[in-house]
Protein backbone atom coordinates (compact mmCIF):
# COMPACT_ATOMS: atom_id res chain seq x y z
CA UNK A 341 0.00 0.00 0.00
CA UNK A 342 1.43 3.41 -0.89
CA UNK A 343 1.14 6.39 1.44
CA UNK A 344 -0.86 8.23 -1.21
CA UNK A 345 -3.46 5.45 -0.98
CA UNK A 346 -3.87 5.93 2.75
CA UNK A 347 -3.36 8.74 5.29
CA UNK A 348 0.12 8.12 6.75
CA UNK A 349 -1.00 8.67 10.34
CA UNK A 350 -3.89 6.20 9.95
CA UNK A 351 -1.93 3.44 8.25
CA UNK A 352 -2.54 0.32 10.35
CA UNK A 353 0.50 -0.64 12.40
CA UNK A 354 -1.22 -2.99 14.83
CA UNK A 355 1.34 -5.78 14.46
CA UNK A 356 4.99 -5.06 13.63
CA UNK A 357 7.08 -8.23 13.43
CA UNK A 358 10.86 -8.34 13.90
CA UNK A 359 12.69 -10.99 11.98
CA UNK A 360 16.37 -11.84 12.12
CA UNK A 361 18.01 -10.54 8.94
CA UNK A 362 20.31 -13.57 8.76
CA UNK A 363 17.41 -16.01 8.69
CA UNK A 364 16.52 -16.70 5.06
CA UNK A 365 13.64 -19.00 6.08
CA UNK A 366 12.04 -16.29 8.27
CA UNK A 367 12.37 -13.69 5.48
CA UNK A 368 10.57 -16.06 3.11
CA UNK A 369 7.93 -17.00 5.66
CA UNK A 370 7.15 -13.32 6.32
CA UNK A 371 5.59 -13.00 2.87
CA UNK A 372 2.58 -14.93 4.14
CA UNK A 373 2.37 -13.68 7.74
CA UNK A 374 -0.49 -11.17 8.22
CA UNK A 375 1.58 -8.57 10.08
CA UNK A 376 0.90 -4.93 9.18
CA UNK A 377 4.63 -4.21 9.12
CA UNK A 378 7.95 -6.03 9.25
CA UNK A 379 11.26 -5.01 10.80
CA UNK A 380 14.08 -6.85 9.03
CA UNK A 381 16.71 -6.81 11.76
CA UNK A 382 20.44 -6.20 11.41
CA UNK A 383 20.98 -5.38 15.10
CA UNK A 384 20.39 -7.65 18.12
CA UNK A 385 19.15 -10.71 16.22
CA UNK A 386 22.24 -10.93 13.99
CA UNK A 387 25.67 -12.15 15.16
CA UNK A 388 28.66 -9.88 14.31
CA UNK A 389 30.14 -12.26 11.70
CA UNK A 390 26.78 -12.60 9.96
CA UNK A 391 26.09 -8.85 9.64
CA UNK A 392 27.51 -8.13 6.14
CA UNK A 393 25.64 -11.07 4.56
CA UNK A 394 22.45 -10.19 6.49
CA UNK A 395 22.69 -6.57 5.24
CA UNK A 396 22.78 -7.75 1.63
CA UNK A 397 19.91 -10.21 2.14
CA UNK A 398 17.71 -7.72 4.00
CA UNK A 399 18.22 -4.92 1.47
CA UNK A 400 17.40 -7.29 -1.39
CA UNK A 401 14.23 -8.37 0.45
CA UNK A 402 13.18 -4.77 1.18
CA UNK A 403 13.46 -3.74 -2.46
CA UNK A 404 11.95 -6.95 -3.87
CA UNK A 405 8.32 -5.81 -3.77
CA UNK A 406 7.39 -9.34 -2.64
CA UNK A 407 5.80 -8.46 0.71
CA UNK A 408 2.44 -7.24 -0.60
CA UNK A 409 0.76 -4.53 1.48
CA UNK A 410 3.06 -5.08 4.48
CA UNK A 411 5.21 -2.08 5.37
CA UNK A 412 8.82 -3.32 5.15
CA UNK A 413 11.45 -1.60 7.30
CA UNK A 414 15.11 -2.28 8.08
CA UNK A 415 16.58 -2.03 11.58
CA UNK A 416 20.19 -0.86 11.24
CA UNK A 417 22.87 -1.13 13.90
CA UNK A 418 23.25 1.77 16.35
CA UNK A 419 25.06 5.02 15.57
CA UNK A 420 28.03 4.11 17.76
CA UNK A 421 28.74 0.79 16.03
CA UNK A 422 31.15 -0.13 13.25
CA UNK A 423 28.24 -1.29 11.04
CA UNK A 424 25.98 1.77 11.24
CA UNK A 425 27.30 3.81 8.30
CA UNK A 426 27.33 0.86 5.87
CA UNK A 427 23.86 -0.24 7.06
CA UNK A 428 22.34 3.21 6.48
CA UNK A 429 24.05 3.61 3.11
CA UNK A 430 22.73 0.23 1.94
CA UNK A 431 19.25 0.86 3.37
CA UNK A 432 19.07 4.29 1.68
CA UNK A 433 19.73 2.61 -1.67
CA UNK A 434 17.15 -0.13 -1.00
CA UNK A 435 14.45 2.44 -0.15
CA UNK A 436 12.38 0.59 2.51
CA UNK A 437 9.34 2.19 4.16
CA UNK A 438 11.59 3.15 7.07
CA UNK A 439 14.97 2.75 8.64
CA UNK A 440 14.51 1.71 12.27
CA UNK A 441 17.34 3.14 14.37
CA UNK A 442 18.09 1.60 17.78
CA UNK A 443 19.25 3.55 20.82
CA UNK A 444 18.52 7.03 19.51
CA UNK A 445 19.59 9.37 22.31
CA UNK A 446 18.81 12.90 21.15
CA UNK A 447 17.54 15.11 18.33
CA UNK A 448 21.09 15.36 16.99
CA UNK A 449 21.17 11.56 16.55
CA UNK A 450 18.01 11.87 14.44
CA UNK A 451 19.60 14.66 12.40
CA UNK A 452 22.70 12.52 11.80
CA UNK A 453 20.58 9.65 10.46
CA UNK A 454 18.55 12.06 8.33
CA UNK A 455 21.74 13.49 6.82
CA UNK A 456 23.15 10.03 6.11
CA UNK A 457 19.90 8.94 4.43
CA UNK A 458 19.91 12.04 2.23
CA UNK A 459 23.59 11.55 1.37
CA UNK A 460 22.76 7.96 0.40
CA UNK A 461 19.97 9.14 -1.92
CA UNK A 462 17.12 7.68 0.13
CA UNK A 463 13.69 8.32 -1.44
CA UNK A 464 11.25 10.60 0.42
CA UNK A 465 9.09 7.62 1.35
CA UNK A 466 11.90 6.14 3.48
CA UNK A 467 11.08 7.41 6.96
CA UNK A 468 12.95 7.19 10.26
CA UNK A 469 11.52 5.07 13.08
CA UNK A 470 13.39 6.02 16.24
CA UNK A 471 13.83 3.44 18.98
CA UNK A 472 13.53 4.96 22.44
CA UNK A 473 15.13 2.47 24.83
CA UNK A 474 17.62 4.17 27.15
CA UNK A 475 16.86 6.32 30.23
CA UNK A 476 18.41 9.37 28.56
CA UNK A 477 16.23 8.90 25.48
CA UNK A 478 13.03 8.65 27.54
CA UNK A 479 13.90 11.99 29.19
CA UNK A 480 14.53 13.45 25.71
CA UNK A 481 11.55 11.78 24.02
CA UNK A 482 9.96 15.13 23.18
CA UNK A 483 12.99 16.51 21.32
CA UNK A 484 13.47 13.15 19.55
CA UNK A 485 9.82 12.90 18.43
CA UNK A 486 9.83 16.42 16.99
CA UNK A 487 13.37 16.39 15.54
CA UNK A 488 12.45 15.71 11.90
CA UNK A 489 9.57 15.45 9.46
CA UNK A 490 11.20 12.24 8.19
CA UNK A 491 10.67 10.68 11.61
CA UNK A 492 7.11 9.34 11.78
CA UNK A 493 7.22 6.53 14.37
CA UNK A 494 8.65 6.02 17.87
CA UNK A 495 9.38 2.37 18.76
CA UNK A 496 9.70 1.30 22.40
CA UNK A 497 12.69 -0.87 23.30
CA UNK A 498 11.39 -2.34 26.53
CA UNK A 499 14.08 -5.02 26.83
CA UNK A 500 16.83 -2.46 26.77
CA UNK A 501 14.86 -0.15 29.08
CA UNK A 502 14.39 -2.95 31.64
CA UNK A 503 18.09 -3.80 31.39
CA UNK A 504 19.16 -0.17 31.88
CA UNK A 505 16.81 0.26 34.86
CA UNK A 506 17.90 -3.06 36.44
CA UNK A 507 14.16 -3.75 36.40
CA UNK A 508 12.33 -7.06 36.24
CA UNK A 509 9.79 -8.07 33.57
CA UNK A 510 6.57 -8.39 35.58
CA UNK A 511 2.90 -8.63 34.56
CA UNK A 512 1.49 -5.10 34.37
CA UNK A 513 4.98 -3.67 33.66
CA UNK A 514 4.93 -1.27 36.63
CA UNK A 515 8.72 -0.60 36.45
CA UNK A 516 8.43 0.59 32.83
CA UNK A 517 5.30 2.72 32.98
CA UNK A 518 7.00 6.05 33.74
CA UNK A 519 9.17 5.76 30.64
CA UNK A 520 6.37 4.49 28.42
CA UNK A 521 4.10 7.32 29.59
CA UNK A 522 6.75 9.96 28.78
CA UNK A 523 7.22 8.52 25.30
CA UNK A 524 3.46 8.44 24.67
CA UNK A 525 3.14 12.10 25.68
CA UNK A 526 6.04 13.00 23.38
CA UNK A 527 4.65 11.07 20.40
CA UNK A 528 1.18 12.54 20.70
CA UNK A 529 2.50 16.09 21.25
CA UNK A 530 4.47 15.76 17.99
CA UNK A 531 1.68 13.98 16.07
CA UNK A 532 3.70 10.78 15.61
CA UNK A 533 2.82 7.09 15.68
CA UNK A 534 4.05 5.07 18.69
CA UNK A 535 4.60 1.29 18.95
CA UNK A 536 4.82 -0.73 22.15
CA UNK A 537 7.79 -3.02 22.94
CA UNK A 538 8.06 -6.80 22.53
CA UNK A 539 6.78 -9.62 24.76
CA UNK A 540 9.55 -12.21 25.17
CA UNK A 541 7.65 -15.25 26.46
CA UNK A 542 6.48 -16.47 23.05
CA UNK A 543 4.69 -19.53 24.46
CA UNK A 544 2.57 -17.52 26.93
CA UNK A 545 -0.33 -16.27 24.79
CA UNK A 546 -2.47 -15.27 27.78
CA UNK A 547 0.24 -13.01 29.15
CA UNK A 548 0.87 -11.65 25.66
CA UNK A 549 -2.79 -10.74 25.07
CA UNK A 550 -2.98 -9.02 28.46
CA UNK A 551 0.04 -6.90 27.52
CA UNK A 552 -1.52 -6.05 24.11
CA UNK A 553 -4.70 -4.86 25.85
CA UNK A 554 -2.64 -2.80 28.29
CA UNK A 555 -0.72 -1.22 25.40
CA UNK A 556 -3.93 -0.35 23.54
CA UNK A 557 -5.49 1.11 26.68
CA UNK A 558 -2.40 3.27 27.24
CA UNK A 559 -2.72 4.66 23.70
CA UNK A 560 -0.15 2.75 21.64
CA UNK A 561 -0.99 2.36 17.94
CA UNK A 562 0.33 -1.20 17.85
CA UNK A 563 2.95 -3.54 19.23
CA UNK A 564 6.30 -4.88 18.08
CA UNK A 565 6.43 -8.69 17.96
CA UNK A 566 9.04 -11.45 17.80
CA UNK A 567 7.06 -14.53 16.73
CA UNK A 568 4.46 -15.23 13.99
CA UNK A 569 2.13 -16.73 16.64
CA UNK A 570 1.76 -13.27 18.18
CA UNK A 571 0.44 -11.61 15.01
CA UNK A 572 -3.24 -12.65 14.90
CA UNK A 573 -4.03 -11.93 18.57
CA UNK A 574 -2.26 -8.59 18.31
CA UNK A 575 -4.20 -7.59 15.17
CA UNK A 576 -7.44 -8.45 16.98
CA UNK A 577 -6.63 -6.41 20.09
CA UNK A 578 -5.47 -3.29 18.23
CA UNK A 579 -8.40 -3.17 15.76
CA UNK A 580 -11.53 -1.24 16.75
CA UNK A 581 -14.35 -3.67 17.63
CA UNK A 582 -17.62 -3.74 15.67
CA UNK A 583 -19.35 -2.31 18.75
CA UNK A 584 -16.90 0.61 18.85
CA UNK A 585 -17.44 1.34 15.15
CA UNK A 586 -21.22 1.13 15.57
CA UNK A 587 -21.15 3.46 18.55
CA UNK A 588 -18.90 5.86 16.65
CA UNK A 589 -21.41 6.00 13.80
CA UNK A 590 -24.20 6.67 16.34
CA UNK A 591 -22.11 9.51 17.81
CA UNK A 592 -21.66 11.13 14.37
CA UNK A 593 -25.39 10.82 13.62
CA UNK A 594 -26.39 12.26 17.01
CA UNK A 595 -23.91 15.10 16.56
CA UNK A 596 -25.24 16.03 13.12
CA UNK A 597 -28.75 16.07 14.57
CA UNK A 598 -27.66 18.27 17.50
CA UNK A 599 -25.92 20.73 15.18
CA UNK A 600 -29.01 20.92 12.97
CA UNK A 601 -30.96 21.89 16.09
CA UNK A 602 -28.35 24.54 16.97
CA UNK A 603 -26.98 22.56 19.96
CA UNK A 604 -23.30 21.99 20.90
CA UNK A 605 -23.92 18.89 22.97
CA UNK A 606 -25.79 15.60 22.45
CA UNK A 607 -26.28 12.26 24.23
CA UNK A 608 -25.73 8.70 22.96
CA UNK A 609 -26.67 5.72 25.15
CA UNK A 610 -27.17 8.16 28.03
CA UNK A 611 -23.65 9.62 27.76
CA UNK A 612 -22.74 13.23 26.96
CA UNK A 613 -21.22 13.85 23.53
CA UNK A 614 -19.11 16.92 22.73
CA UNK A 615 -16.92 17.81 19.80
CA UNK A 616 -13.93 15.89 21.24
CA UNK A 617 -15.96 12.67 21.27
CA UNK A 618 -16.91 13.31 17.66
CA UNK A 619 -13.22 13.64 16.70
CA UNK A 620 -12.45 10.37 18.45
CA UNK A 621 -15.41 8.66 16.73
CA UNK A 622 -14.11 9.86 13.34
CA UNK A 623 -10.66 8.46 14.15
CA UNK A 624 -12.08 5.06 15.12
CA UNK A 625 -14.08 4.83 11.88
CA UNK A 626 -11.06 5.92 9.82
CA UNK A 627 -8.78 3.34 11.50
CA UNK A 628 -11.38 0.63 10.91
CA UNK A 629 -11.71 1.60 7.23
CA UNK A 630 -7.91 1.64 6.84
CA UNK A 631 -7.73 -1.90 8.25
CA UNK A 632 -10.47 -3.01 5.86
CA UNK A 633 -8.39 -1.64 2.94
CA UNK A 634 -5.64 -4.10 3.87
CA UNK A 635 -8.05 -6.86 2.88
Ligand SMILES: CC(C)(COP(=O)(O)OP(=O)(O)OC[C@H]1O[C@@H](n2cnc3c(N)ncnc32)[C@H](O)[C@@H]1OP(=O)(O)O)[C@@H](O)C(=O)NCCC(=O)NCCSC(=O)C[C@H](O)C(=O)O
Nearest residue numbers: 358359360366369381384385497498499500538566567568
Ligand atom coordinates in the same frame (compact mmCIF):
# COMPACT_ATOMS: atom_id res chain seq x y z
C1 LIG B 1 11.98 -16.18 19.56
C2 LIG B 1 12.49 -17.11 18.51
C3 LIG B 1 13.99 -17.34 18.68
C4 LIG B 1 11.75 -18.46 18.64
O1 LIG B 1 12.27 -19.30 17.63
P1 LIG B 1 11.75 -20.79 17.40
O2 LIG B 1 11.72 -21.53 18.70
O3 LIG B 1 12.58 -21.37 16.28
O4 LIG B 1 10.28 -20.56 16.92
P2 LIG B 1 9.31 -21.60 16.29
O5 LIG B 1 9.96 -22.94 16.19
O6 LIG B 1 8.05 -21.54 17.06
O7 LIG B 1 9.08 -21.04 14.83
C5 LIG B 1 8.01 -21.49 14.06
C6 LIG B 1 8.16 -21.02 12.65
O8 LIG B 1 8.08 -19.58 12.59
C7 LIG B 1 9.28 -19.06 12.02
N1 LIG B 1 9.61 -17.84 12.76
C8 LIG B 1 9.94 -17.75 14.05
N2 LIG B 1 10.13 -16.47 14.41
C9 LIG B 1 9.94 -15.76 13.28
C10 LIG B 1 9.96 -14.38 13.02
N3 LIG B 1 10.30 -13.49 13.96
N4 LIG B 1 9.66 -13.98 11.78
C11 LIG B 1 9.35 -14.86 10.80
N5 LIG B 1 9.28 -16.20 10.99
C12 LIG B 1 9.58 -16.62 12.22
C13 LIG B 1 10.33 -20.13 12.20
O9 LIG B 1 11.32 -19.99 11.18
C14 LIG B 1 9.49 -21.38 12.01
O10 LIG B 1 9.21 -21.55 10.63
P3 LIG B 1 9.07 -23.01 9.99
O11 LIG B 1 10.45 -23.52 9.94
O12 LIG B 1 8.47 -22.78 8.66
O13 LIG B 1 8.16 -23.80 10.89
C15 LIG B 1 12.20 -16.58 17.08
O14 LIG B 1 10.82 -16.43 16.97
C16 LIG B 1 12.94 -15.32 16.72
O15 LIG B 1 14.10 -15.38 16.34
N6 LIG B 1 12.26 -14.18 16.81
C17 LIG B 1 12.78 -12.90 16.42
C18 LIG B 1 13.85 -12.44 17.38
C19 LIG B 1 14.30 -11.06 17.06
O16 LIG B 1 14.15 -10.59 15.95
N7 LIG B 1 14.86 -10.36 18.05
C20 LIG B 1 15.32 -9.02 17.91
C21 LIG B 1 14.19 -8.04 17.98
S1 LIG B 1 13.49 -7.78 19.54
C22 LIG B 1 14.41 -6.48 20.19
O17 LIG B 1 15.51 -6.29 19.81
C23 LIG B 1 13.74 -5.64 21.20
C24 LIG B 1 14.26 -4.22 21.47
O18 LIG B 1 15.43 -3.82 20.88
C25 LIG B 1 14.27 -4.00 22.95
O19 LIG B 1 15.27 -3.51 23.49
O20 LIG B 1 13.25 -4.32 23.57
Ligand SMILES: [Mg+2]
Nearest residue numbers: 473497499500
Ligand atom coordinates in the same frame (compact mmCIF):
# COMPACT_ATOMS: atom_id res chain seq x y z
MG1 LIG C 1 16.83 -2.91 22.12
